[in-house]
Amino acid sequence: MPSENKPAIAQGQKSKPEPAIVVSHVSMLFKRAKDEATSVKELLVRAVRGQNHYEMFKALDDINLTIQKGEVVGIIGTNGSGKSTLLKIISGALIPTRGKVLVDRKSVQLLTLGTGFDPELTGRENVYLNGAIIGYPKSFIDQKYRAIVQFAELEGFMEEKVRNYSSGMVSRLGFAIATIRDTPEILILDEVLSVGDMFFRQKSEARIREMIHGGSTVLMVSHSTSVIQANCSRAVWIEKGRLRADGNPKEVCRAYETLKEM
Numbered sequence: 001m002p003s004e005n006k007p008a009i010a011q012g013q014k015s016k017p018e019p020a021i022v023v024s025h026v027s028m029l030f031k032r033a034k035d036e037a038t039s040v041k042e043l044l045v046r047a048v049r050g051q052n053h054y055e056m057f058k059a060l061d062d063i064n065l066t067i068q069k070g071e072v073v074g075i076i077g078t079n080g081s082g083k084s085t086l087l088k089i090i091s092g093a094l095i096p097t098r099g100k101v102l103v104d105r106k107s108v109q110l111l112t113l114g115t116g117f118d119p120e121l122t123g124r125e126n127v128y129l130n131g132a133i134i135g136y137p138k139s140f141i142d143q144k145y146r147a148i149v150q151f152a153e154l155e156g157f158m159e160e161k162v163r164n165y166s167s168g169m170v171s172r173l174g175f176a177i178a179t180i181r182d183t184p185e186i187l188i189l190d191e192v193l194s195v196g197d198m199f200f201r202q203k204s205e206a207r208i209r210e211m212i213h214g215g216s217t218v219l220m221v222s223h224s225t226s227v228i229q230a231n232c233s234r235a236v237w238i239e240k241g242r243l244r245a246d247g248n249p250k251e252v253c254r255a256y257e258t259l260k261e262m
């Protein structure tokens with residue numbers, strides 16, 4: 001017998017898809033220096049004299065987006081168009097100046113690389129530091145430590161200071177830490193697919209593909225239109241803070257590439 005609170009779905013009638021993320025009229029303003037100082041000294045002198053002038057810069061302008069559960073959405077756009085800002089707002093790391101986002105924050109994981117490493121600490125210490133920043137409990141890192149080092153291919157280097165690592169080694173470690181947990185319901189990937197050399201890239205792409213196709217809702221930023229077309233069911237193009245196109249990945253990527261060639 002149908003529950004009294006939930007109306008029964010009539011035969012042949014489809015249930016409505018449920019949104020995982022709703023971005024409603026989101027705008028983001030940043031304060032920017034009008035004429036940048038060329039040194040810290042100049043900045044301080046100007047601050048003392050009250051000569052630092054700022055202007056407001058609109059990084060996102062009235063963005064509206066509804067993403068259904070299970071969709072894999074790729075975000076493209078030229079440098080500085082506002083992609084990372086949008087991902088940070090959705091994951092809760094930034095609060096928009098205007099508008100709102102409806103999302104279950106507990107189900108969201110934002111994956112970015114290169115943040116939260118201290119070059120003066122060893123690889124081992126950085127695994128714990130970076131893991132803590134992502135939100136892993138220490139017991140979880142203890143349990144996964146070996147797997148992280150193995151995936152990053154850094155056996156024998158973990159007691160070295162990270163300042164002696166190559167940039168590829170740092171990104172491999174960052175990637176291994178960030179992807180060691182079980183796939184969350186909503187996965188947000190900010191340019192994590194161009195890490196390391198060709199061999200590590202194949203391995204990391206395979207890991208991301210597993211996460212993407214595990215049934216999660218995925219939002220991913222990539223500068224590679226082929227990555228977007230190979231993995232996404234929908235593409236969104238953001239240009240100069242505005243939503244320029246939203247739809248079939250092939251069509252949106254083609255329109256974007258045409259603009260870049262002009």
Ligand SMILES: Nc1ncnc2c1ncn2[C@@H]1O[C@H](COP(=O)(O)OP(=O)(O)OP(=O)(O)O)[C@@H](O)[C@H]1O
Pocket residue numbers: 030031032059077078079080081082083084085086
């Ligand atoms: N905290 C901040 N303060 C001031 N300006 C910012 C801040 N964060 C981002 N911006 C500016 O907002 C704009 C959008 O930045 P964002 O990082 O979202 O772009 P993006 O599309 O991700 O760029 P990229 O492809 O180069 O990574 C840029 O002009 C950037 O300089």
